[in-house]
Amino acid sequence: MVQTVIPKATAKRLPLYYRYLNFLYNAGKKKVSSTELSEVVKVDSATIRRDFSYFGALGKRGYGYDVETLLNFFKKTLNQDHLTNVALVGVGNLGHALLNYNFQQTNNIRISAAFDVNPEIAGTIQSGVPVYAMDDMVNQLKIQQIDIVILTVPAEDAQAVSEQLIQAGIKGIMNFTPMRISLPANVRVQNVDLANELQTLIYFLDHYSKKDKLHHLQSS
Amino acid sequence: MVQTVIPKATAKRLPLYYRYLNFLYNAGKKKVSSTELSEVVKVDSATIRRDFSYFGALGKRGYGYDVETLLNFFKKTLNQDHLTNVALVGVGNLGHALLNYNFQQTNNIRISAAFDVNPEIAGTIQSGVPVYAMDDMVNQLKIQQIDIVILTVPAEDAQAVSEQLIQAGIKGIMNFTPMRISLPANVRVQNVDLANELQTLIYFLDHYSKKDKLHHLQSS
DNA sequence: CAAAACCTGTTATACTATTAACAAATCATT
DNA sequence: AATGATTTGTTAATAGTATAACAGGTTTTG
Ligand SMILES: NC(=O)c1ccc[n+]([C@@H]2O[C@H](COP(=O)([O-])OP(=O)(O)OC[C@H]3O[C@@H](n4cnc5c(N)ncnc54)[C@H](O)[C@@H]3O)[C@@H](O)[C@H]2O)c1
Ligand SMILES: NC(=O)c1ccc[n+]([C@@H]2O[C@H](COP(=O)([O-])OP(=O)(O)OC[C@H]3O[C@@H](n4cnc5c(N)ncnc54)[C@H](O)[C@@H]3O)[C@@H](O)[C@H]2O)c1
Numbered sequence: 001m002v003q004t005v006i007p008k009a010t011a012k013r014l015p016l017y018y019r020y021l022n023f024l025y026n027a028g029k030k031k032v033s034s035t036e037l038s039e040v041v042k043v044d045s046a047t048i049r050r051d052f053s054y055f056g057a058l059g060k061r062g063y064g065y066d067v068e069t070l071l072n073f074f075k076k077t078l079n080q081d082h083l084t085n086v087a088l089v090g091v092g093n094l095g096h097a098l099l100n101y102n103f104q105q106t107n108n109i110r111i112s113a114a115f116d117v118n119p120e121i122a123g124t125i126q127s128g129v130p131v132y133a134m135d136d137m138v139n140q141l142k143i144q145q146i147d148i149v150i151l152t153v154p155a156e157d158a159q160a161v162s163e164q165l166i167q168a169g170i171k172g173i174m175n176f177t178p179m180r181i182s183l184p185a186n187v188r189v190q191n192v193d194l195a196n197e198l199q200t201l202i203y204f205l206d207h208y209s210k211k212d213k214l215h216h217l218q219s220s
Numbered sequence: 221m222v223q224t225v226i227p228k229a230t231a232k233r234l235p236l237y238y239r240y241l242n243f244l245y246n247a248g249k250k251k252v253s254s255t256e257l258s259e260v261v262k263v264d265s266a267t268i269r270r271d272f273s274y275f276g277a278l279g280k281r282g283y284g285y286d287v288e289t290l291l292n293f294f295k296k297t298l299n300q301d302h303l304t305n306v307a308l309v310g311v312g313n314l315g316h317a318l319l320n321y322n323f324q325q326t327n328n329i330r331i332s333a334a335f336d337v338n339p340e341i342a343g344t345i346q347s348g349v350p351v352y353a354m355d356d357m358v359n360q361l362k363i364q365q366i367d368i369v370i371l372t373v374p375a376e377d378a379q380a381v382s383e384q385l386i387q388a389g390i391k392g393i394m395n396f397t398p399m400r401i402s403l404p405a406n407v408r409v410q411n412v413d414l415a416n417e418l419q420t421l422i423y424f425l426d427h428y429s430k431k432d433k434l435h436h437l438q439s440s
Numbered sequence: 441c442a443a444a445a446c447c448t449g450t451t452a453t454a455c456t457a458t459t460a461a462c463a464a465a466t467c468a469t470t
Numbered sequence: 471a472a473t474g475a476t477t478t479g480t481t482a483a484t485a486g487t488a489t490a491a492c493a494g495g496t497t498t499t500g
């Protein structure tokens with residue numbers, strides 16, 4: 001049953017499948033069953049089969065899925081067949097860590113430009129990435145045709161900086177600040193709220209664990 | 221309708237409500253309606269009312285919610301009335317950023333111990349937090365009665381280190397590595413998969429945005 | 441005080457996601 | 471080639487989440 005629009009929950013799992021298919025491929029594995037994959041990615045095998053089926057019949061009954069075929073399919077689907085450039089705004093603590101990491105490995109994503117208001121950082125190169133001043137931001141983003149930004153500025157600057165990003169025609173923001181920013185509806189925001197996640201983990205431990213030690217407790 | 225077990229989706233929003241209630245309180249606001257709160261936290265007002273109602277009747281019809289009362293209620297519910305100590309394992313790029321940040325602000329959470337295999341880091345103090353050698357880990361975690369760990373070791377060490385953490389009686393792991401670790405069912409894992417989130421954002425931009433510019437696109 | 445405006449808590453409904461179950465297809469083996 | 475073992479893709483059942491709608495209250499206003 002091929003569909004054009006895939007459920008959000010499925011879309012969120014695709015990069016995970018892709019990553020583990022890479023592992024399997026590099027380990028020389030030729031085929032994989034939904035049950036095997038389930039064990040490594042910690043997603044129910046029925047969910048995996050259902051997820052895959054949104055893209056058509058990718059497997060073979062009685063056999064499983066051909067690793068290479070599946071890998072290539074997801075590579076295209078996830079835009080991993082070409083490099084995606086993104087920018088980072090706010091080269092502080094967290095920004096530096098992300099710059100240095102730079103999503104190397106299997107992910108075909110690269111932070112190709114960074115921006116900071118601090119004149120001591122602006123104009124330098126950090127972990128191989130040029131850091132520009134804020135005045136250059138709108139212009140540079142347009143020149144480099146970047147439409148995704150990682151936002152790691154202080155909380156109090158999140159809204160103002162985001163509005164500048166809109167001016168630059170940005171389409172997606174990965175927001176590491178604890179603020180929920182207000183933006184036009186056509187801009188997608190992915191909030192990465194680390195303090196929230198940690199507090200949620202603590203809440204779960206205090207309120208759920210005692211009762212349901214039965215379930216499999218892998219969250220998110 | 222008071223309940224003992226709150227839906228997972230609700231639990232994940234509680235820290236966000238708590239954070240914004242703090243903002244409102246500090247801004248001198250006395251009362252708040254679900255509609256007002258909805259605008260700042262970007263959660264539907266009906267969802268907010270439903271979330272709150274799991275804890276009983278916290279508001280007053282025709283009036284709204286008393287900010288201070290609500291704040292104090294969530295403070296208790298979220299264990300924010302006392303300090304929670306957590307540990308961090310793997311003081312590299314990301315580990316350093318998290319150590320330095322240390323969830324100051326409104327969150328009553330503190331990283332009180334860190335661990336690393338690197339003998340140059342072990343034995344030092346980083347951002348005010350003592351870094352211990354791995355040999356001391358099981359012991360220190362037990363002494364300090366820490367049962368939550370932030371895991372920022374290289375991917376290939378994630379599983380092995382996690383198993384050591386189980387020995388130390390850890391109950392929750394915030395896993396920043398791209399690996400899905402295998403653990404006993406009574407240990408809760410919160411995966412923070414940054415590469416995954418970024419790839420998902422890219423996928424959403426490529427496959428959803430064109431069609432539904434209508435919706436409000438705030439994810440996660 | 442009566443009327444209008446407001447806002448919660450809950451009921452009803454719609455949507456989204458997960459999982460179990462199994463027929464249909466393939467593969468392995470004798 | 472027939473039997474048994476696998477494993478998909480899908481249907482059907484269940485679970486979980488979000489939102490609309492509104493009755494039952496509170497506050498505000500004329
Ligand atoms: N560091 C962490 O581990 C961590 C964890 C959770 C959340 N966060 C959030 O991530 C954000 C960044 O955290 P951090 O610890 O890296 O902070 P930081 O203060 O170390 O870095 C912020 C950087 O942004 C720059 N900046 C300030 N105003 C700016 C502006 N208007 N435009 C562009 N750049 C500007 C600063 O010069 C600085 O380099 C914060 O919102 C923080 O709450 C950080
Ligand atoms: N840095 C980022 O921005 C980023 C982003 C996404 C994911 N991650 C993930 O987070 C993890 C850490 O990333 P990083 O960039 O900080 O890596 P890093 O290499 O800078 O740091 C890893 C640290 O772990 C220590 N370590 C190694 N083996 C250990 C062991 N067995 N026990 C204890 N400590 C050990 C190392 O000494 C080092 O200090 C990785 O799994 C990475 O994939 C990082």
